Amino acid sequence: MSNFKTATLALLLLSGMPLTAHAETPLPDAIAAPGEAVVLAVHAEGAQVYECKAGAEGKLAWAFREPVATLMANGKTVGRHYGGPSWEHVDGSAVVGKAIGNAPGATPSDIPWLKLEVTSRRGSGILSGATTVQRINTQGGKLDGACDKTGATRSAPYSADYVFLRKG
Structure with missing residues (x-):
């Protein structure tokens, strides 16, 4: 993670004040949420789980099945991320989202950046x-x-930052 991104995330995590997402990190238009305020920003460490399935042409290939990740803030576990996609905080609150925008990751081995509607x-x-x-x-x-x-599973380790926002 770049020093700028690390510093930005640290400021988000340490700040109790709502901030607008577009002010911290310049994001691709496809996932930007102008005017929305940050509720929580966390770091996730985990795996993307894939299952061996027949594709459109009948060839077997790895198909995404579900994420399994731990959500962390300030070095402490604060929740989990799992299929749905769902995010659950230790305080009992949880959300399920649906992807509405994406942008490529920094390298070909990185999963895309996403914007999800709760x-x-x-x-x-x-x-x-x-x-x-x-x-x-x-x-x-x-x-x-x-x-x-068919049916075999395999995991690919990943990390990401998740930013939870609310409208105006």
């Missing part, structure tokens, strides 16, 4: 007011190529 929520904690989730600063997570056994 489609459902539960609990009354910090995530309860979130309306948008951004996945940025991705590292790793891609798994390409052929596989030889």
Whole structure:
């Protein structure tokens, strides 16, 4: 992670004040959320899980199945990320999102940056007011190529920053 991105994330995590997402890190237009305020920014470490499936042409290939990651802030575990895609905070609040925008990762082995619209929520904690989730600063997570056994699974380690936002 670049020093600028690290410093930006540190400032986001240390600040209790709502900030607008576009002020911290210049983001590609496809995932920008102008006018939305940051509710929470966390770092995730985990894996993208893939399953061997037949593609459109009948050839077996790795297909994305689900994420499994730990959400961290200030060196402490604050939640988890899993299939849905879902994010759950230790305070009991959780959101589920649907991708509405993406931009390429920094290298070919990095999963894309995403903008997700929150489609459902539960609990009354910090995530309860979130309306948008951004996945940025991705590292790793891609798994390409052929596989030889339908139903086989494989994980690709990844890390990313997730920024939870609310409208105005």
